[in-house]
Amino acid sequence: MLLLVAALVPVLGAWNNLVVHRLPGRPGSYVVANVAATAVLLAAARAAGLSWAELGFDRRRLAAGARWGGACVAVVAAGYGTALAVPVLRPLLGDARAADLDGGELAGQTLVRIPLGTVLWEEVAFRGVLLAALGRLLSRRGATGTSAALFGLWHVRPTLGALAANDLAGGPLARTGAVLLACLGTAAAGVLFAELRLRSGSLLAPALLHLATNSLGLLAAATVHR
Structure with missing residues (x-):
């Protein structure tokens, strides 16, 4: 298990920041590459001895995962709905990357790219395989904290891309501060996702929250720009 963790940590640290944006055929290859990586990672986890239940795929826990x-x-949808309904809050949802998406592109993002290319891959990697492998080596708190910290670092390059797309890059100091805050925020989200996974016993719980946050967030951003 130590070998799996030793290999997985640098791979996850580099994948989103150094690898995936250089894949040929991007952005079209993004979903294919991440789905393939998900399959490879699950195969490696099973070969290392992790059970389906440890990975969050216990069918007996699906109902609990769906409830959590x-x-x-429901909470995320209510939050976005409230922000859209209150004029002073609507600008907080804006994202220039959603401004020019037509209906087909928006559907592709919310129904394919985010669920398969982002949520499936990240939940299997961080709350499935990494959390389960760390759980064999560390305490629950240690496994949760380590997986969450790496999840925060995973978002360095995406944050830089979002800042540039929205003309918020600023100077080096401001950019560094924004990236640091974003990484801390996503690390905190990683703790929440991990707790959902552990308390429900199912990977479905954090996956649903992750999907709602990203897909409904994109729809809310598109609504603001329209």
């Missing part, structure tokens, strides 16, 4: 995740989806 469904409640989180």
Whole structure:
């Protein structure tokens, strides 16, 4: 298990920041590459001795995962709905990357790219394989904290891309501060996702929250720009 963790940590640290944006055929290859990486990672985890239950795929826990995740989806949807309904809050949802998406592109993002290319891959990697492998080596708190910290670092390059797309890059100091805050925020989200996974016993719970946050967030951003 130590070998799996030793290999997985640098791979995850580099994948989103150094590898995936250089893949040929991007952005079209993004989903294919991440789905393939998900399959490879699951195969490696099973070969290392992790059970389906440890990975969050216990069918007996699906109902619990749906309950926990469904409640989180309702909270996220209510939050976005409130922000859209209150004029002073609507600008907070804006994202220039959503401004020019037509209906087909928006559907592709919310129904394919985010669920398969982002949520499936990240949940299997961080709350499935990494959390389970760390759980064999560390305490629950240690496994959660380590997986969450790496999840925060995973978002360095995406944050830089978002800042540039929205003309918020600023100077080096401001940019560094924004990236640091974003990484801390996503690390905190990683703790929440991990707790959902562990408390529900199912990967479905954090996956539903992750999906709602990203897909509904994109729809809310597109609504603001329209």
